[in-house]
Amino acid sequence: MSFASMLGGLVASNVHFVVVGGLAAAAHGSSRVTNDLDICYDALDDANLVALAGLLATWTAYPRGVETGLPFIMDDRTLRGAPILTLTSSEGDIDVMDRIAGVGPYADVRKHSEKIAALGVSFRVLDLPSLIKAKRAAGRPRDFEHLPELEALLALSKSKLSR
């Protein structure tokens, strides 16, 4: 039950995804601790939907914050019907989204991502300017509270690059 096991599982199952949210922020230097993995996945690729849903099913993924024990089918058809899912699983909490507010669908998210190697795997994370755009667009108090740190990170990383 860790980010490493979730990311390792996604990569091993050949899921096309970009890490967004708190883990992407941490990769860029944010000191905030997050407990869930947020990913944006390619919803236009049928094989990708099957791979992601299959992996989530093996992790016994179930919607978070709702009554437990109700019947829940985790497969590609459910992902097509509910493309944004907030789940809890045997590997930890994971939010899967087919688009990111302020950035766009997977193709745009991928365009604004960079590849990193961490936790024993290589994967893509949303870049810092797009992460800030996403936080602004989400508009929840917890997103706004994160903005000063992310904007300072962007300013400092830019000045570090220009040196």
Added chain:
Amino acid sequence: MTARQFAVASAADIKWIMNSAALLRRRLRYSDSEARWWGLVRLLTEVIELPLKTAAAAATALLGVIPSSTPVTIGADPSHSASIVVDLSRYESIFLGNLSRARVHETPKRRGRPPQLAGARQALSSASRYGIDLGLIQSALARTPAERLAMLEANSLFLREMRRKQK
């Protein structure tokens, strides 16, 4: 549940729900069971193109059925050469996913927007005023992404273990 959360849970536009509620003379209550009902009505009207009143009656009848994995037929010609079948367990799974998203993800938004920052200096002074330790950010930037995520993993596991022990 806010109106926005209700719309997300029922996967329907809030204006459509309000207009349909007026047409059906149904009192609108932002509850889980109503979201489940409106979600099915929307599915039957927008996707299957059933008239609103027919869809509403079908949704009431369908959701009264004990959930089972067997699809339920809500309409068919006498020969059964054409029929409308609803897979309730599938609908319930998708509804549960949307309800979870409404509760976890679509929490109420803050009014207004934070100011757009003019430049790097303004970003740094704004962060300082907010109480962000810029030295902490500079030390984070000195590490590689792999080192930063290894630290996050360790902190996250520690917090999870603390919470587990508190239970």
